[in-house]
Amino acid sequence: MSRLTVLLAVALAALLAPGAGVPVRVPGAQGSRNKLLLVSFDGFRWNYDQDVDTPNLDAMALEGVKARYMTPAFVTMTSPCHFTLVTGKYIENHGVVHNMFFNTTSKVKLPYHATLGVERWWDNGSVPIWITAQRQGLKTGSFFYPGGNVTYQGAAVSQSRKEGVFHNYKDEQEWRRNIDTVMNWFVQDGLDLVTLYFGEPDSTGHKFGPESEERKTMVRQVDRTVGYLRERIEQSGLAGSLNLIITSDHGMTTVNKSGQLVEFHKFPNFSFKDIEFELLDYGPNGMLLPKEGLLDKVYEALKDAHPNLHVYKKEAFPKGFHYANNPRITPLLMYSDPGYVIHGRVNVQFNNGEHGFDNGELDMKTIFRAVGPSFRAGLQVEPFESVHVYELMCHLLGIVPEANDGHLSTLLPLLHQDGHTPATPRTSVPPEGHPGAASQLSARSSLVTGLMAATILLAHVL
Known part of the structure; x- marks a missing residue:
């Protein structure tokens, strides 16, 4: 068998090897990686x-x-x-649904800085880019x-x-x-x-x-x-x-500090006695866990309580926000219009600027x-x-x-399309359902088929 045929056979074996889904490491290329x-x-x-x-x-x-x-x-x-x-x-x-760690059972709520060190708040199924890169040989x-x-x-x-x-x-x-x-x-x-x-x-x-x-x-x-x-x-x-x-x-x-504020303690038909767990007073967002059997009562009391407050049952929250479909989200959640912040039992927010509003x-x-x-x-x-x-x-x-x-x-x-690409090519097939997975699978299949045909042809001709 000629040297060219051997090279084609080796290339084919590499494509079909079990580790072919791992990014290819080009000798000496690590130093030239951007x-x-x-x-x-x-x-x-x-x-x-x-x-x-x-x-x-x-x-x-x-x-x-x-x-x-x-x-x-x-x-x-x-x-x-x-x-x-x-x-x-x-x-x-990804499940990091708030700046604060909270637990509706224990009633624990931790401030922002304490939450930064709570592993189970962050490590709940999603792997961030630092870890993904390290698993593929990089340092982050x-x-x-x-x-x-x-x-x-x-x-x-x-x-x-x-x-x-x-x-x-x-x-x-x-x-x-x-x-x-x-x-x-x-x-x-x-x-x-x-x-x-x-x-x-x-x-x-x-x-x-x-x-x-x-x-x-x-x-x-x-x-x-x-x-x-x-x-x-x-x-x-x-x-x-x-x-x-x-x-x-x-x-x-800018926070609105005059006029009709969003103050739960002043809503006429609402009582905190009906609430098992609350996460209010952190800008324009809020979550409530009503006591057993009181979900509908609390919802009815709040849904029209203020013209600038939007209250939803979890399953009815606008899908376009991509927010409510997570186990950490309570049965009732809400957000207010720009400029309006949510005050719970007492008014404790005094910021002049705020975020947390509709991302639109x-x-x-x-x-x-x-x-x-x-x-x-x-x-x-x-x-x-x-x-x-x-x-x-x-x-x-x-x-x-x-x-x-x-x-x-x-x-x-x-990005440039003139060769300014990473030194290590992405040769792995993306996860099933990932955009581009079908096209990469198709391209790889075509390449394998072509190499197989070329190897057989050359074996007979040379």
């Missing part, structure tokens, strides 16, 4: 760059890709939306990113940092030190993927409102930080090998910027949902994604 940095500035509304001079974000748009805006998942809260970015799943499918890191400090199916992120309870979100010098640490992770520790989180301008937007001068000042600080980040990427020798995505979890709107509202939209060797330059794209970002990141890293709700085809036009 790295990926995902940066989130919490609560950065889509138009915050329109009333403030943001030269560094503007430069990113000129040199890379800018979306007109990005639509976050509902419910538009920090932890749920951040987990959608790293799983590609709607919130009802999470710096303050929600969900990045617990284990998933026994695996932890390669490098991680968790913010403290009394962390000062506004310290610009600390922001720069954190960026320096992340650059060291890439250069010295050889990480391939890092997610980096900043708690601003969300904190300032809450305290002073999204239209305040304080918010505008904070956006300028964010922009300076983007400039510093890009400088450090250049200085670290990563400009030609690192893709940078800057985005956020949700927007922000323009004030809830957020930003998406991307620049790097894989991205096209000077491209502005129409709005898209954040659920698609995960598939894009997996493609950039050359890893096979977990089953998810996104579609790579949505964001693939953001």
Whole structure:
């Protein structure tokens, strides 16, 4: 048998081998793989760059890709939306349904920072991109990113940092030190993927409102930080090998503090004596577990209690939100119109800005910027949902994604088509039902058939 015939036979055997579904590792290719940095500035509304001079974000748009805006998942809260970015799943499918851990049986409710360390809240069936990448031979890191400090199916992120309870979100010098640490992770520790989180301008937007001068000042600080980040990427020798995505979890709107407030303690036909468990007073969303046999009574008392409050039985919640179909969601749930927050037993919310509203509202939209060797330059794209970002990141890293709700085809036009592809090709067949699975199966089948035919033909001819 000729040498060519032998080579064809070896190629065919490789395709048919049991491990053919594992991404191919090309010798020496790991060093040429493009790295990926995902940066989130919490609560950065889509138009915050329109009333403030943001030269560094503007430069990113000129040199890379800018979306007109990005639509976050509902419910538009920090932890749920951040987990959608790293799983590609709607919130009802990844299960992180609130910023707070809660248990309707024990009545335990934990605040945001405590919830960041509760493993069972995050590790409930979905595997985020850090773990998926590590399973496929990469090294990953999470710096303050929600969900990045617990284990998933026994695996932890390669490098991680968790913010403290009394962390000062506004310290610009600390922001720069954190960026320096992340650059060291890439250069010295050889990480391939890092997610980096900043708690601003969300904190300032809450305290002073999204239209305040304080918010505008904070956006300028964010922009300076983007400039510093890009400088450090250049200085670290990563400009030609690192893709940078800057985005956020949700927007922000001004809280209505006058007129008819949404106050449960003032609703005439409602009584907390009928409630077994409540999750109220956290913005415009609420969950209630009525006592046994009282579901209909409570629903009837609340459904028309306030013109700006929308109350649903779980099964009737709007399907387009992709939120209610999860065991953690209570039998009654609700949300209020933009500007209206929900007050429970007493009025305890005093923020001037808030999020958590309908993700279709323009004030809830957020930003998406991307620049790097894989991205096209000077491209502005129409709005898209954040659920698609995960598939894009997996493609950039050359890893096979977990089953998810996104579609790579949505964001693939953001990328060069001239060879700026990951060094390690994606050769695995996606999970059954995954978009593109049928076409990849068909293509692989055709390739196998062709190689078999060529091998047989050459064996007879040569």
